[in-house]
Amino acid sequence: MSAFGPGRGTGHAAGNGPPAQAPGITYGGRPWVPSGLCPVAVAPVDWAVPRGYRGELVRRRVHDFPEKLVALTFDDGPDGKVTPRILEALAAHRARATFFVLGERVRLHARLLRQMATAGHAIGNHSYSHPAHPSAQDAQRELRATQELIREVTGRPPSCFRPPYGITKNALTRLALRQGYATVLWTIDSGDALGYERQDIATRATRAPAPGQIILFHDGPGHHTTAEAVPTILEKLSAAGFQFVTIPELLQAWDQWLRQSRRAAACSSTGAGG
Numbered sequence: 001m002s003a004f005g006p007g008r009g010t011g012h013a014a015g016n017g018p019p020a021q022a023p024g025i026t027y028g029g030r031p032w033v034p035s036g037l038c039p040v041a042v043a044p045v046d047w048a049v050p051r052g053y054r055g056e057l058v059r060r061r062v063h064d065f066p067e068k069l070v071a072l073t074f075d076d077g078p079d080g081k082v083t084p085r086i087l088e089a090l091a092a093h094r095a096r097a098t099f100f101v102l103g104e105r106v107r108l109h110a111r112l113l114r115q116m117a118t119a120g121h122a123i124g125n126h127s128y129s130h131p132a133h134p135s136a137q138d139a140q141r142e143l144r145a146t147q148e149l150i151r152e153v154t155g156r157p158p159s160c161f162r163p164p165y166g167i168t169k170n171a172l173t174r175l176a177l178r179q180g181y182a183t184v185l186w187t188i189d190s191g192d193a194l195g196y197e198r199q200d201i202a203t204r205a206t207r208a209p210a211p212g213q214i215i216l217f218h219d220g221p222g223h224h225t226t227a228e229a230v231p232t233i234l235e236k237l238s239a240a241g242f243q244f245v246t247i248p249e250l251l252q253a254w255d256q257w258l259r260q261s262r263r264a265a266a267c268s269s270t271g272a273g274g
């Protein structure tokens with residue numbers, strides 16, 4: 001609905017003084033400021049998504065997309081124990097990923113979140129407290145509080161949203177779409193939330209390597225098996241020639257590919273006609 005995409009319409013100037021507090025938003029009754037963090041961060045990777053994906057639901061790969069790109073996504077973090085292990089594995093493979101974070105966990109791990117953004121990973125909104133069916137009013141708070149937290153800590157608003165539990169028919173997802181979030185599900189579930197062992201998670205995650213897969217993982221508290229499985233997954237997919245990109249980067253690549261394909265189709269039909 002917004003012509004500016006999520007996070008652009010709140011009118012806060014970045015860079016001067018302490019991080020702006022969103023009007024009407026408090027965290028546990030107290031205003032919250034990420035302690036010891038200066039207000040502006042410079043992250044090297046652009047989080048903007050192409051216009052065609054703003055306010056759209058992404059739930060499958062682009063057909064025939066040829067580039068060997070894969071997007072690893074981690075939900076429900078950050079966590080002080082699990083997330084750093086995943087970051088280490090990603091860094092060892094020069095891999096970028098997308099973390100769909102919860103506002104309530106960002107409050108606990110602001111410094112870690114900034115580290116994730118500075119390392120080139122994309123940060124997406126996964127709501128504040130992971131509700132399944134919030135009221136319209138709560139949905140507004142959930143989305144906005146997390147958006148503002150991410151912006152305060154990293155210096156930029158998130159452009160992507162992942163619905164808690166993958167539920168798309170609720171007030172939260174409807175609102176995210178209306179606000180212009182690229183609302184991104186997954187094409188492969190690693191099964192790491194289902195109690196699988198390390199080896200099974202790795203097998204499931206790499207069972208159908210194909211250009212443009214979006215793989216679901218979790219880096220919330222207790223997901224140690226995920227952290228154990230990630231190095232194997234990175235090794236397997238790297239060996240198969242895949243590069244690891246963020247969701248915004250994948251959507252950019254899809255967008256470019258679709259434009260090229262449309263141009264090529266237009267050229268060939270013009271050629272045939274004349």
Ligand SMILES: [Zn+2]
Pocket residue numbers: 075076126130163164165
């Ligand atoms: Zn979740």
